[in-house]
Amino acid sequence: MKTFSIGELATASGVATQTIRFYEQQGLMPEPRRTESNYRRYPHEAADRLQFIVHAKQWGFTLDEVRELLTLQDANGDRAEAKRIAAEKLQKIRSQIQSLRRIEAVLAKTVDECSGEGAVAGCPIVEAIADNA
Amino acid sequence: MKTFSIGELATASGVATQTIRFYEQQGLMPEPRRTESNYRRYPHEAADRLQFIVHAKQWGFTLDEVRELLTLQDANGDRAEAKRIAAEKLQKIRSQIQSLRRIEAVLAKTVDECSGEGAVAGCPIVEAIADNA
DNA sequence: CTTGACCCTAAAGTTGTCTTTAAGGTTATG
DNA sequence: CATAACCTTAAAGACAACTTTAGGGTCAAG
Numbered sequence: 001m002k003t004f005s006i007g008e009l010a011t012a013s014g015v016a017t018q019t020i021r022f023y024e025q026q027g028l029m030p031e032p033r034r035t036e037s038n039y040r041r042y043p044h045e046a047a048d049r050l051q052f053i054v055h056a057k058q059w060g061f062t063l064d065e066v067r068e069l070l071t072l073q074d075a076n077g078d079r080a081e082a083k084r085i086a087a088e089k090l091q092k093i094r095s096q097i098q099s100l101r102r103i104e105a106v107l108a109k110t111v112d113e114c115s116g117e118g119a120v121a122g123c124p125i126v127e128a129i130a131d132n133a
Numbered sequence: 134m135k136t137f138s139i140g141e142l143a144t145a146s147g148v149a150t151q152t153i154r155f156y157e158q159q160g161l162m163p164e165p166r167r168t169e170s171n172y173r174r175y176p177h178e179a180a181d182r183l184q185f186i187v188h189a190k191q192w193g194f195t196l197d198e199v200r201e202l203l204t205l206q207d208a209n210g211d212r213a214e215a216k217r218i219a220a221e222k223l224q225k226i227r228s229q230i231q232s233l234r235r236i237e238a239v240l241a242k243t244v245d246e247c248s249g250e251g252a253v254a255g256c257p258i259v260e261a262i263a264d265n266a
Numbered sequence: 267c268t269t270g271a272c273c274c275t276a277a278a279g280t281t282g283t284c285t286t287t288a289a290g291g292t293t294a295t296g
Numbered sequence: 297c298a299t300a301a302c303c304t305t306a307a308a309g310a311c312a313a314c315t316t317t318a319g320g321g322t323c324a325a326g
Contacts, residue, residue: 077253284311
């Protein structure tokens with residue numbers, strides 16, 4: 001079975017070698033076997049695991065949360081647990097969206113109101129921030 | 134005219150004294166006058182400026198952006214400039230909302246699909262992340 | 267058999283926004 | 297006039313998720 005050097009894994013997965021070592025140090029990637037000269041050799045599955053990490057991050061999970069999910073998989077743990085982690089993340093994301101939407105509304109309104117002409121004194125944007133409209 | 138110690142300003146504005154000093158160091162708050170014993174004395178306007186900073190942060194502006202806005206006000210600069218800063222921020226916020234909404238949709242779907250029962254093997258959430266659905 | 271591309275570790279640096287600590291000096295109160 | 301509650305500075309620490317640096321060892325091509 002073909003194995004990979006850290007560089008090959010990096011190229012294949014689009015993750016820098018240092019980052020792979022960092023993930024190992026953080027307990028996200030398991031310690032791989034080593035060659036006689038102490039070089040890391042990764043099995044095929046390492047690429048999948050790395051992809052999982054990359055995707056989970058794209059989904060907004062922190063490394064801590066990704067580690068939770070991976071640990072769960074490694075132990076073939078409870079599906080309820082995975083659902084809990086994802087549901088909590090969903091909550092967080094929804095509340096982030098809520099605050100951003102509030103900000104968006106106010107900001108859009110003031111930007112719209114500002115003529116963009118003249119001096120900043122009296123500018124609706126600046127005034128609104130000052131007054132916390 | 135009444136002046137304030139840093140502690141009074143902190144209490145009045147809800148910003149910690151160290152944070153006020155930090156803002157001064159970052160060029161957001163001007164260096165105030167000092168008493169003979171080297172204590173900072175703030176004029177009334179300092180509280181307004183601090184409030185502006187607090188509000189702008191709540192609106193999602195970074196300290197760098199807040200400094201831009203304050204510099205603009207200090208120089209009574211161009212309103213067009215203020216509008217540009219706000220419009221750029223609006224763009225950023227909208228694109229943040231977009232990514233979060235995409236994440237929310239996928240996450241909500243998989244959480245919904247997951248029964249929450251049984252082992253994590255085959256769990257729709259975990260599978261979806263692995264496959265980057 | 268040398269040169270350049272790889273690999274190794276440990277530690278320090280980055281970014282943003284503070285907070286905490288250390289080691290003092292000052293002022294207000296009882 | 298002692299003591300607590302303020303104030304001062306400079307520097308270090310915290311957090312996330314890396315990136316960079318320093319100082320080496322190894323391996324493949326020509």
